[in-house]
Amino acid sequence: DAGVIQSPRHEVTEMGQEVTLRCKPISGHDYLFWYRQTMMRGLELLIYFNNNVPIDDSGMPEDRFSAKMPNASFSTLKIQPSEPRDSAVYFCASHRRGSTEAFFGQGTRLTVV
């Protein structure tokens, strides 16, 4: 298995632009998580899905952030409009039902200038 795949690996965008981050979880994993990592705030859970349904989005910082999981093999995290303070590394992780061992993607480093 290729593991959790995230794209792009790096994204540089101008303030005000829309940014879409993508994630392909490991096949057969029922849970998918989006995290944001910064030096100041560490690793924050933004939202997680179970069987493609959003379960807890209490970590989503504001309405500019949205996440979808249209099917079991694909999820997106969208920021519209982006702001410099959104600059961070965004990780996607997944795990299968019955286990809580999470497998992480390599992350997307987002820079908003």
Added chain:
Amino acid sequence: SQQGEEDPQALSIQEGENATMNCSYKTSINNLQWYRQNSGRGLVHLILIRSNEREKHSGRLRVTLDTSKKSSSLLITASRAADTASYFCAKIIQGAQKLVFGQGTRLTINP
């Protein structure tokens, strides 16, 4: 806010020495996990300890859990330069599937 903290925030030791990192948490947990993150990479699962376990070993790793003190420790014995990374504890809160991470410990092994 995140559940608990790791300490120390940074640790620098000589190769061959043992490294101990601690993690505290605030609410009841189902299990506690430790992850490693190499610079510029994603997190990798190291070991899981359940709330009814007190100690667990995996190779050079030893994890303890004290639910009365709401704390855990990760011991890496006979450290190697390749152990240089950040180490995070992660908690599964009872009643939820959320995996909540601490701030991590940056471990540097000096050759």
